[in-house]
Amino acid sequence: MTARAERAAPVRTRFPFPRRGAVRLTFGLGMLMLVLFAFVPAVAVIVVSFTDLRGLTYVPTLWVGIENYLDFFSPARAADNWNALRNTMVFAIVGTVLQMGFALAISLLLNRPLRGRNFFRAVVFMPTILGVTVGGLIWSLIFNPAGGPMQSLLHAVGTQSAFFGDPRIALGLVIFVHVWMQVGISVVIFLAGLQAIPAELQEVASIDGASAWQRFRNVTFPLLAPSLTANVLMGVVNAMHSYQLTYVLAGPSNRSTQVLSLLVYVQAFGGESGTSLSQSQGYAAAIATLQFVLVGVIALATLFYLRRREARL
Template sequence: MTAVYSWFQKNKLRITPYVFLTPNIILFFTFMIAPIIFIFFISFHEWNIIGDPSFIGLSNYTELFFDSLFWTALGNTLYFTIGVVPISAALGIGGALLLRMKTPFRAFFRAIFFMPVVVSMVATALIWVWMFNPDFGLINEWLGYIGVNPDWLGSTTLAMPAVIIAMIWVQAGYSLVIYLAGVQNVPENLYESAQIDGANKWQQFWNVTLPLLKPTTVFVVIILVINTIMAFDLVYTMTSGGPGNSTMILINYIFRASFEEGAMGYGAALGVVQFILVLAISGISLWLGREKE
């Protein structure tokens, strides 16, 4: 016992950080790593939650290739992501450049722009359902002045753009705050040097601001991709994946397969595909961000 105490006294400075990290490591493994392992395990089984899982090998993954709804959901997910991420990032960097200027009430406007991020996604979805209502919605009231009255959420063509607009409203504020932090770290003397060399505002942005914001852009894109692909609550509240599966994205199809149809194994296989999709898009973003460094 004395030897153990002596060893602890000699090494307590090295041990202490690990002692404090241990609860976080346990929580991370319990709520992050363990569920991922479980999902991979269940994806090779047939399971309806009630009975015991039955091993079926790659049958769930084979079924994916012949499931037309899977391909529809995958295409909708890519459409949704491509529609949301670039515009949200562009609005974020544009707003950050405007807020970088020494304008009155800058902190107030920053809080206003960020507010959609902290509002519940369900509340956000309900606001936009009201906005897009064809009978009394604010958007159709404006469009009525030019004789247009589309049924946004009831149209297989317009439903996805409507959901994309709602998601952009949420994500643009988040990217703005991140970009604002990056823009404020750009040294002012670089702009002064560029101005002395005759660079206009666009040239300063393209040759000074944008290259220095590349790490920030990579981070923003990855977070936006993850948030968009995981936007179950927004899509479910606004359209439930309809009409005609036109807004059915992978995360909503996972919910339907797992909990509405009771096919937990197949839902897990869908989850694995979504996990790989997020990793692939994040990896491409990291590669593009480092390509010219």
């Protein structure tokens, strides 16, 4: 398939410039930075997961082999881990689906030559600019159970809610805020993809008598596929790693919104005021490694699936 051929590894071409030294040096410097500050710590985390590092001076670190991993899979922890895993998956899948869905719809809307659409494009992207803390605070204010606007709205229809305190809807609310904050980036990427679709294709299709939905499904959507792949991949990976927003909105001790990354942070550095559970950072590193494997598997699976759909379309 041609698509696959395009994505083949870069072929080593003849270097046209007089001296190789420059490219080697700059590449080397860049790579050195990445290796030193990103890859080395990443590998080190995997190494740390086999120790009982506590992050305290004077307390020696011992090699404990796979004990941390065994602890993780012990039946006592099963409830916590399944909970975190489930929350992470729900967050990633539902969040990404909603994010893609809304982004697609919004970008279709904003692609039309409507008046003031640049303004609306800017508006949609703004939450991403505001950042997690600002976004989190804004929505904490809105979802304030002691009389915030949402509560007043609910009162008006006769119910009420504890919002982030209600274990049934807390995760849903977090997903909602997450989508609100992230949809802007996806919209921008989709818009770019949409604008790359030649107008003639649309016209041809409509001359042939295709309805709007058919045109979308058979012309627009397939050509959007690369943007969709990029977006979904970024969305899923982002969601699986994301915990800053959850942290700001619901705190680290909220079981119903505890995702894997948050578990890593809480276990490594504490965060549950009032408990006396004190894990080692080695254990936290083990969770981080497991999460890495999980994200890798899911990302690869998603990529594989989407690439195949792309090619088929």
